[in-house]
Amino acid sequence: xxxxxxxxxxxxxxxxxxxxxxxxxxxxxxxxxxxxxxxxxxxxxxxxxxxxxxxxxxxxxxxxxxxxxxxxxxxxxxxxxxxxxxxxxxxxxxxxxxxxxxxxxxxxxxxxxxxxxxxxxxxxxxxxxxxxxxxxxxxxxxxxxxxxxxxxxxxxxxxxxxxxxxxxxxxxxxxxxxxxxxxxxxxxxxxxxxxxxxxxxxxxxxxxxxxxxxxxxxxxxxxxxxxxxxxxxxxxxxxxxxxxxxxxxxxxxxxxxxxxxxxxxxx
Amino acid sequence: xxxxxxxxxxxxxxxxxxxxxxxxxxxxxxxxxxxxxxxxxxxxxxxxxxxxxxxxxxxxxxxxxxxxxxxxxxxxxxxxxxxxxxxxxxxxxxxxxxxxxxxxxxxxxxxxxxxxxxxxxxxxxxxxxxxxxxxxxxxxxxxxxxxxxxxxxxxxxxxxxxxxxxxxxxxxxxxxxxxxxxxxxxxxxxxxxxxxxxxxxxxxxxxxxxxxxxxxxxxxxxxxxxxxxxxxxxxxxxxxxxxxxxxxxxxxxxxxxxxxxxxxxxxxxxxxxxxxxxxxxxxxxxxxxxxxxxxxxxxxxxxxxxxxxxxxxxxxxxxxxxxxxx
Numbered sequence: 001x002x003x004x005x006x007x008x009x010x011x012x013x014x015x016x017x018x019x020x021x022x023x024x025x026x027x028x029x030x031x032x033x034x035x036x037x038x039x040x041x042x043x044x045x046x047x048x049x050x051x052x053x054x055x056x057x058x059x060x061x062x063x064x065x066x067x068x069x070x071x072x073x074x075x076x077x078x079x080x081x082x083x084x085x086x087x088x089x090x091x092x093x094x095x096x097x098x099x100x101x102x103x104x105x106x107x108x109x110x111x112x113x114x115x116x117x118x119x120x121x122x123x124x125x126x127x128x129x130x131x132x133x134x135x136x137x138x139x140x141x142x143x144x145x146x147x148x149x150x151x152x153x154x155x156x157x158x159x160x161x162x163x164x165x166x167x168x169x170x171x172x173x174x175x176x177x178x179x180x181x182x183x184x185x186x187x188x189x190x191x192x193x194x195x196x197x198x199x200x201x202x203x204x205x206x207x208x209x210x211x212x213x214x215x216x217x218x219x220x221x222x223x224x225x226x227x228x229x230x231x232x233x234x235x236x237x238x239x240x241x242x243x244x245x246x247x248x249x250x251x252x253x254x255x256x257x258x259x260x261x262x263x264x265x266x267x
Numbered sequence: 268x269x270x271x272x273x274x275x276x277x278x279x280x281x282x283x284x285x286x287x288x289x290x291x292x293x294x295x296x297x298x299x300x301x302x303x304x305x306x307x308x309x310x311x312x313x314x315x316x317x318x319x320x321x322x323x324x325x326x327x328x329x330x331x332x333x334x335x336x337x338x339x340x341x342x343x344x345x346x347x348x349x350x351x352x353x354x355x356x357x358x359x360x361x362x363x364x365x366x367x368x369x370x371x372x373x374x375x376x377x378x379x380x381x382x383x384x385x386x387x388x389x390x391x392x393x394x395x396x397x398x399x400x401x402x403x404x405x406x407x408x409x410x411x412x413x414x415x416x417x418x419x420x421x422x423x424x425x426x427x428x429x430x431x432x433x434x435x436x437x438x439x440x441x442x443x444x445x446x447x448x449x450x451x452x453x454x455x456x457x458x459x460x461x462x463x464x465x466x467x468x469x470x471x472x473x474x475x476x477x478x479x480x481x482x483x484x485x486x487x488x489x490x491x492x493x494x495x496x497x498x499x500x501x502x503x504x505x506x507x508x509x510x511x512x513x514x515x516x517x518x519x520x521x522x523x524x525x526x527x528x529x530x531x532x533x534x535x536x537x538x539x540x541x542x543x544x545x546x547x548x549x550x551x552x553x554x555x556x557x558x559x560x561x562x563x564x565x566x567x568x569x570x571x572x573x574x575x576x577x578x579x580x581x582x583x584x585x586x587x588x589x590x591x592x593x
Contacts, residue, residue, distance in 0.1 A: 005393035012390035016376050016383070023378035023419070097374040099339045102362040102392060178290040260341050260355075 009103050010111055017115035032123050035076045036130045042068040043135040059198070063225050065135035067196050070224060073124055073131070074152065074217045075193040078159035080116040082109055083180055086167040090174055095262060106164070106255045113160045141226025147233050151220035154240040159216040161247040162187070164255065171258035192218030198227070212247055215240040269312035270443065270475050271336065276345035278306040278331050306331045307499040308345070315442070316473045318465075320480065320490035324587055328499040329479045333447050336477070337367050350442055363392060366436030370448035373432055375420040381431045382416045385438060392439035399438065406434035409464060426457035433464060437474070444468070446478045450485055462488050483579040495583070497590055507579065514585050515577035520547045520556065522563060523571035532562045 022028065043065045050061045086109065089095040099105055131137050140148055166183050188194050190213035197205050197218050208214055219236045222228050228236050306328040313319055323329050334340040335347060338354030338361045347353060354361040367374070375384040389399040407413055410430040415423060423431065429449060436444060446465065450458045466489055468474050480486060486493065486507070493510060495503040503510055520535065527543045534554030535547040549559055556574060563569065 002393075008390045008393060012387045016379065016387050019383065020376065020378045093372055096334060096337075096339045097367070097369065097372065099358065100337045100362055100365070100367050100374075102359045104359060262339065 010107065013103060013108050013111035014115045014118070017112045018118055021116065021119045028119070028123075031076070031120070032126060035072050036127060038072045039069045039127070039131055040134045042072065057198070062136055062138050064196075066138045066225055067221055069131045069135040069137060070221045071191075071193045071196075071217050073127060074155065074221060075188065075191065076127075077117065077120055077124065077152075077156060078191075078216050080113055080160075080163060082113055082160075082163045083167040083170075083183075085109075085112060087170045087180075090170045090262075099259070099262065105259055106252070109164055109167070110160065113163070117156065138225070140224050141229070144223050144226060144233070147237060148220055148224045151223050151237055151240060154237065154244055155216045155220050158212055158240060158243050158247055161244070161251045162212065162216070164251045165247070168251075168254050168258045171262055187213055187216075190214065191216045192221070196222075212243040215243045270315045270317075270350055271313040271477065272311075272346070272348045273332075273336075274310050274346040276306065276309040276332070276335065276347060277343045278328075278335060278340060279343040280305065280331075305343075305499055306335075309496065309499070309501055311494055311501065311504055313475060313477065315475055316469070317492060318469045318476045318478070318490055320478050320486040320493045321496070322480070322486065322493060322583065323496040323502075325481075327497045329496065330447055331499075332496075333367075333445050333477070333479060337365060337445060338362065363439070364442050366439075366441040366444045368429075368432050368436045368444070368446050368449050370429065370446075370451040373420065373428055374435055375428070375431055377421050378419060380417045380419055381412070381423065384420065384431065384435055388435050388438050394439050398440075402438050402440070403434075406437065409467070410434055410460065426453050426460075429453060429457070429461060430464075433461065437468065440472070442475060444474050444476045446476060446480075448480055449478070450480060450482050458482070458484070465489060483583065487579050495586065497587065502586065502590070511577055511579070511582050514582045514589075516550050516552065517548045518551055518556065518577065519575045520549060520559060520563070521545070521573050521575065522547065522567075522569050525568040525570055528567065530563065530567060532559065532566065534562075535559055 046064050046068060047061065050056060050064070054061055056064075086095075089098060095105075098108060101108065103111075128137075166179070169179065190208055190211055192208070192214055197208055197214060200208065219228075219240055223233055223236065309328070309332060321329055321332070331340065335342050336349055336354060338358040341355040347355070349361055350364040352361045352364065375381065376387060379387075385403055388394075389403075394402070407416065410433065412427070412430055412434065415427050418427075420428060420431065433449070444465075449465075450461055453461065462485060465476060465478070469476050469489075476489075478485065478490060491506060493503060493505065493507055494501060495510075519538065522530070522545050524530070524543045524545065529540070530537055530545045530547065532547075535549040537545060538548045539546040547559070547563070549556075560572065563572075
């Protein structure tokens with residue numbers, strides 16, 4: 001197997017998933033409209049909460065609206081259909097044909113996640129004007145852009161692993177109906193997408209800070225708006241990397257076990 | 268050396284009984300309520316270039332065996348070797364040696380045009396560009412797919428989809444082709460087209476084929492060897508003809524008589540009689556057909572006659588029934 005063959009096979013999966021996404025154009029449109037609405041509504045909400053005050057608890061309004069808008073985008077990038085895809089494949093037995101491919105099942109899922117990132121990246125660009133108009137997006141804190149992009153990438157990778165972990169439950173239960181929704185709600189909260197961590201009561205914030213989800217949304221956005229400064233930035237990125245190693249390793253182990261005990265539905 | 272070899276292959280399924288209701292998925296996860304089914308001690312060896320029919324009633328364990336051969340399922344115990352590879356241990360290496368067609372589900376990309384699926388598979392299996400083009404051209408012609416190459420797979424008819432699936436499985440020229448009920452639900456012409464393709468493939472390129480089917484015409488038309496399984500065990504492994512002799516030694520002579528009378532001849536038994544047409548069953552090892560015909564025509568006036576071979580369908584039916592009653 002040559003290197004070009006290696007990457008060619010992986011690109012085949014990735015591009016097939018990209019095309020599959022674009023085969024349903026209305027879905028793509030909804031993906032674009034839903035976060036745009038979320039951004040506009042959240043900005044309006046925070047403006048109303050602030051009222052006449054320009055700073056609440058040391059956080060200026062512009063910082064807050066920037067936070068929630070970026071968090072929505074971050075969440076959009078992280079929200080992928082790996083779980084749905086896998087559940088469907090396990091449920092109707094298509095997982096069997098997936099497993100008879102010369103590329104491992106876990107690799108195929110990662111290709112799928114990369115495909116979704118490729119689809120979403122240009123969409124984020126389209127969303128930017130909405131964000132600037134609705135929330136008056138502030139410029140990144142001085143020197144924060146580079147670390148922000150790095151942190152976003154790490155956050156995306158941690159999120160990929162977390163999705164894969166949740167999805168792998170389907171191998172044991174053959175479905176995920178209740179859990180998937182539970183996860184969606186919880187991750188929105190734990191990642192700091194709905195409200196920033198500094199708004200949470202101390203006990204809750206302490207719990208959330210010890211969980212991996214804050215790496216996905218809170219850390220990169222906090223870096224962008226300058227909540228983290230100087231050494232704190234690199235400390236936060238270090239924590240993200242640690243989570244990536246931990247969650248990534250766990251994902252790899254769980255998937256190896258899952259694949260050995262796969263049950264293929266139907267004759 | 269055999270290309271496919273299984274020795275004492277066992278697969279035990281512990282399938283968790285599903286829980287219904289709210290959070291059924293979560294509750295099932297913690298459930299210890301199992302159903303057990305199994306494939307028992309399956310041993311066979313298939314040489315390169317063979318075309319073998321792998322038969323058995325529903326739930327006999329055929330698909331389970333195929334899934335183990337493709338590396339999808341991990342056997343509980345026993346040995347398994349496909350072209351020098353242990354499928355479940357080296358799933359990806361095994362995948363390059365085999366082509367698989369499941370009649371019940373497609374390996375094609377559902378939302379994309381058929382041609383796109385071919386392109387994906389070409390890349391996935393790293394088929395050199397020229398080789399890929401030659402194979403696509405050949406299969407498109409052989410299977411008559413030119414008219415629907417640009418149609419999304421979800422819009423294809425079953426027959427078209429099956430042809431696409433077959434081509435997809437053979438694009439990278441695997442040594443082995445597993446066909447799991449490839450003709451299920453197809454019309455007569457579509458079936459024949461698939462059979463012709465498989466037959467040619469086996470003869471021209473020496474591709475080893477393992478075929479699972481409920482259609483005995485598939486078997487009679489294609490297979491020189493049969494492996495029959497039931498309740499997860501091998502019942503018969505060998506050529507088609509001896510099986511017929513063993514389970515259906517009798518042949519039938521159908522005669523049309525000039526007048527409506529009973530027929531009484533030595534060595535034959537009347538099975539059915541209907542307005543001058545009489546069905547006689549006889550054992551050709553005791554009474555050769557020519558002798559019987561001579562005997563009947565000496566006693567009665569015959570206007571027409573025909574001899575029928577026992578068909579495989581009847582043979583298999585008898586085998587299963589015999590086993591069930593035991």
